[in-house]
Amino acid sequence: MEIRKLNFKKNSVRALGDKTLQQALHYTTERFTSARERAKREFGELDNLREKAREIKRRTIENLDDYLEILEENVCKAGGKVYWAEDAKGAVDTVLDIARKNRVKLVVKSKSMATEEIELNRAIEGEGIDVVETDLGEYIIQLANERPSHIIAPAIHKTKDEIARLFSEKLKIPYYKEPELLVGAIRERLRATFLRADMGVTGVNFAVAETGTIIIVENEGNARFVTTVPRVHVAIMGIEKVIPSFKDAAVFLSILARSATGQKMSSYVSFITGPRRNGEIDGPEQFHLIIMDNGRTRVLGSEETRETLYCIRCGACLNACPVYRKAGGHSYGWVYSGPIGAILTPQLIGMDRALELPFASTLCGACREVCPVKINIPKILIGLRRRAVENGFHKNVKEHLAMRIWRFVVSHTGVYDILTSLLYVLQHPFKSDGKLRSLPLFSQWTRYRDLPVLKIPFRKRWKRLTVNRGPRG
Amino acid sequence: MEIIRKGPYIMESKKAYLFVTCLVDNFFPQVAESAVCVLRRLGIEVEFVEGQTCCGQPAFNSGFWQDARTVAKRFLSVFDREKDGFIVCPSGSCASMVRIFYRELFEEGDKEYGSAVNISKRVYEFSEYIVNVLKETDVGAFYKGRVAYHGSCHLIRELGIREEPIRLIRSVRGIDFVEMKNYDVCCGFGGTFSVKFPELSAAIVEDKIQSIVESGADTLVSTDMGCLMHIGGIISRRNLPIRVMHIAELLASR
Numbered sequence: 001m002e003i004r005k006l007n008f009k010k011n012s013v014r015a016l017g018d019k020t021l022q023q024a025l026h027y028t029t030e031r032f033t034s035a036r037e038r039a040k041r042e043f044g045e046l047d048n049l050r051e052k053a054r055e056i057k058r059r060t061i062e063n064l065d066d067y068l069e070i071l072e073e074n075v076c077k078a079g080g081k082v083y084w085a086e087d088a089k090g091a092v093d094t095v096l097d098i099a100r101k102n103r104v105k106l107v108v109k110s111k112s113m114a115t116e117e118i119e120l121n122r123a124i125e126g127e128g129i130d131v132v133e134t135d136l137g138e139y140i141i142q143l144a145n146e147r148p149s150h151i152i153a154p155a156i157h158k159t160k161d162e163i164a165r166l167f168s169e170k171l172k173i174p175y176y177k178e179p180e181l182l183v184g185a186i187r188e189r190l191r192a193t194f195l196r197a198d199m200g201v202t203g204v205n206f207a208v209a210e211t212g213t214i215i216i217v218e219n220e221g222n223a224r225f226v227t228t229v230p231r232v233h234v235a236i237m238g239i240e241k242v243i244p245s246f247k248d249a250a251v252f253l254s255i256l257a258r259s260a261t262g263q264k265m266s267s268y269v270s271f272i273t274g275p276r277r278n279g280e281i282d283g284p285e286q287f288h289l290i291i292m293d294n295g296r297t298r299v300l301g302s303e304e305t306r307e308t309l310y311c312i313r314c315g316a317c318l319n320a321c322p323v324y325r326k327a328g329g330h331s332y333g334w335v336y337s338g339p340i341g342a343i344l345t346p347q348l349i350g351m352d353r354a355l356e357l358p359f360a361s362t363l364c365g366a367c368r369e370v371c372p373v374k375i376n377i378p379k380i381l382i383g384l385r386r387r388a389v390e391n392g393f394h395k396n397v398k399e400h401l402a403m404r405i406w407r408f409v410v411s412h413t414g415v416y417d418i419l420t421s422l423l424y425v426l427q428h429p430f431k432s433d434g435k436l437r438s439l440p441l442f443s444q445w446t447r448y449r450d451l452p453v454l455k456i457p458f459r460k461r462w463k464r465l466t467v468n469r470g471p472r473g
Numbered sequence: 474m475e476i477i478r479k480g481p482y483i484m485e486s487k488k489a490y491l492f493v494t495c496l497v498d499n500f501f502p503q504v505a506e507s508a509v510c511v512l513r514r515l516g517i518e519v520e521f522v523e524g525q526t527c528c529g530q531p532a533f534n535s536g537f538w539q540d541a542r543t544v545a546k547r548f549l550s551v552f553d554r555e556k557d558g559f560i561v562c563p564s565g566s567c568a569s570m571v572r573i574f575y576r577e578l579f580e581e582g583d584k585e586y587g588s589a590v591n592i593s594k595r596v597y598e599f600s601e602y603i604v605n606v607l608k609e610t611d612v613g614a615f616y617k618g619r620v621a622y623h624g625s626c627h628l629i630r631e632l633g634i635r636e637e638p639i640r641l642i643r644s645v646r647g648i649d650f651v652e653m654k655n656y657d658v659c660c661g662f663g664g665t666f667s668v669k670f671p672e673l674s675a676a677i678v679e680d681k682i683q684s685i686v687e688s689g690a691d692t693l694v695s696t697d698m699g700c701l702m703h704i705g706g707i708i709s710r711r712n713l714p715i716r717v718m719h720i721a722e723l724l725a726s727r
Contacts (some may be wrong), residue, residue, distance in 0.1 A: 009670060012670070012672065015675050016672055040560070041511055043567045092522040098670075109654045173527075218603075236590070237496070252666055253590055279593070322658065322661060322677045322680075323670075323673055323677070325672060325677075326673055326676045357668060359535075359670075360537075360660060360666075360670060360673075361537075361663070361664075361666065362659050362662065362663025362664075362666045362674075362677070363534060363626070363663060363664075363666075364626035364630070364658075364659035364663070365626055365627075365629075365630035365631065366626075366630070366658070366659065368630065369562070369630055379577070381533060382533070382577075382579055383541055383576075384535070384536075385534070385535060385536030386536040386537075386538050389535070389536035389538075389626075390536070394536060399535070400537075403532055403535070403537045403540045406527075406531070406532070406540070407532065407540040407543055409542060410495070410526040410527040410544055410547075411526075411544060411547055413524050413526065416526050420499055429648070435709055435712075442668075444667075444668040444669075444671045444673070445667065445668055445706070447671055448671055448674070448675040448706070448707065448710070449703060449706025449707050449709070449710055450706045450710050451706060452500045452501070452502075452702060452705075452706075454499055454500060455499065455500060455501070455503075456501050456502065457499050457502055458493050458497065458500055458502035458505040458506065459493070459499045459504055459521070459523070459525075461506065462521045463483050465506065465509055
């Protein structure tokens with residue numbers, strides 16, 4: 001993984017200037033949000049199930065080691081193989097190793113954030129093996145050589161026209177104006193690819209410990225292809241994806257699609273337990289499950305932020321977030337964006353690289369309100385801010401100094417009174433029309449908005465009000 | 474709301490200590506004056522505890538918890554002088570700081586924890602206090618205008634107060650209350666966010682301005698001056714014919 005500092009602010013300013021992106025963001029997040037709201041209205045149980053889901057996650061995460069062992073045991077019983085990867089490199093090496101052993105020439109993939117996280121495609125290509133994303137959105141960004149800008153809709157930053165041009169240029173197909181024709185052409189192309197592929201790589205939405213079953217949720221049918229046609233199937237999951245039982249799966253499946261796209265259920269839900277068994281017609285000869293840490297046990301170790309691991313990657317928090325809706329996914333600089341990215345990224349790749357992210361939020365709480373497992377994202381954001389300050393990552397001298405001064409002033413009533421009186425007088429030359437249009441030290445405010453003037457404070461007016469009648473009768 | 478129904482506080486419900494907030498105190502004193510006026514009209518004996526400054530939220534939200542703790546301790550010592558009675562605050566955000574976040578700032582075992590818990594139970598946001606504690610919705614106000622309401626994030630999503638301000642506004646005589654699209658969506662203020670990420674903050678408020686204009690309102694009312702300073706700052710810069718007003722000011726007018 002390339003180590004560089006993310007630059008949220010710079011990226012977001014660029015995103016704000018991109019009109020097409022702004023329209024695309026507005027359109028998609030609005031569509032997802034209203035779909036979720038409709039689903040919520042039609043399905044009265046959603047809030048109850050969110051509470052249930054949270055409780056299941058809490059229980060599982062608190063006993064993660066036990067459930068992962070049960071999962072391993074049952075995957076093996078079903079004829080699969082389990083690998084433990086401590087970091088991205090470990091996971092990548094395992095995939096490459098399996099590919100080499102099986103003389104793989106072509107890999108097909110279904111959408112998976114875990115493989116984005118470890119930049120698997122680049123590594124596979126580096127081995128001289130072809131790899132093709134088969135989820136339409138992922139296919140688009142693979143051809144464009146970009147990163148996903150949304151957890152469930154990776155290419156929402158692209159318009160229909162951009163996509164049509166991209167495909168016609170990269171795949172040498174005609175430029176189709178109509179999405180149906182374009183999708184038809186791509187489907188034909190992908191079908192041929194599926195039939196040639198030796199290995200399928202997928203993520204995992206849920207891994208059921210009691211049966212060793214992995215569950216994959218999708219809308220295009222491509223993941224089913226990926227997991228049934230090639231002779232080898234490799235699934236990669238973060239350690240937090242395990243759930244205890246099938247009964248629990250029912251809870252998550254009822255809320256995942258509703259939170260993500262407003263669907264009652266995704267078009268395809270695949271339950272995969274081990275490789276093809278004797279007598280079965282479909283399915284791979286080998287099933288490999290890679291269980292990956294890659295920074296997650298660090299999150300697990302912090303009681304304050306542990307619930308970050310409850311996330312089921314539905315993307316609802318992105319759609320609800322006023323900051324994401326303007327900044328877009330790429331501003332966050334890594335694979336996870338929006339509110340969940342703002343809390344997950346600094347914890348996975350390190351605060352030093354993602355320092356801005358916890359601060360890039362108004363703490364409005366819309367994320368928490370829509371989260372299917374009720375992760376208290378604002379609280380975690382504040383906790384990470386505290387960590388940034390107390391562990392010395394937040395080095396802005398001006399802000400440190402400002403906080404000290406502020407603390408001193410508001411702790412001493414005399415100083416507070418003198419200072420506010422002084423500012424009251426000093427503001428006069430800057431007043432125009434009863435407001436402050438520009439003010440030294442406050443330019444970040446006054447660039448966009450007027451500032452009200454300081455008044456004679458209430459604490460000095462109070463005495464006049466103590467006669468027991470209001471100021472206006 | 475079990476704290477209202479039991480405990481000693483109900484006995485003291487005729488007395489309210491104002492927690493004016495630093496923003497209202499220095500920039501919008503008329504808001505606190507209006508709150509006093511409304512509460513007195515409802516027969517409440519209003520007290521102002523001298524020496525109050527800030528609750529510590531700016532530092533808390535910015536990650537400077539040590540500074541926040543110093544300031545919060547001071548807040549507690551100021552308000553702890555009176556052992557009971559409601560503390561009423563014309564801001565959902567500052568009320569959340571004391572009610573919700575003081576319990577994060579101080580841990581069980583800290584010297585201040587008991588005081589933080591006690592005071593957190595006594596703090597009420599202004600409209601919440603009137604509707605849920607005093608059980609009043611009609612405070613005898615009169616206002617002529619088309620009024621839209623902006624719900625502040627902390628009020629709605631930390632304190633869970635959604636309908637109370639709307640009920641108060643609807644009960645004002647002469648008023649033409651207009652529903653505003655996305656009234657509960659963030660305005661982009663976010664405290665220090667507004668100066669750390671001014672471009673994003675300004676882009677987010679654009680949607681709010683559009684909703685206000687589309688609603689046809691001539692007056693925008695909210696419970697939090699943070700939001701209104703931000704939204705109002707844009708309105709003022711562009712000379713839009715919209716007045717921004719704290720709910721206490723609206724309820725005081727007659």
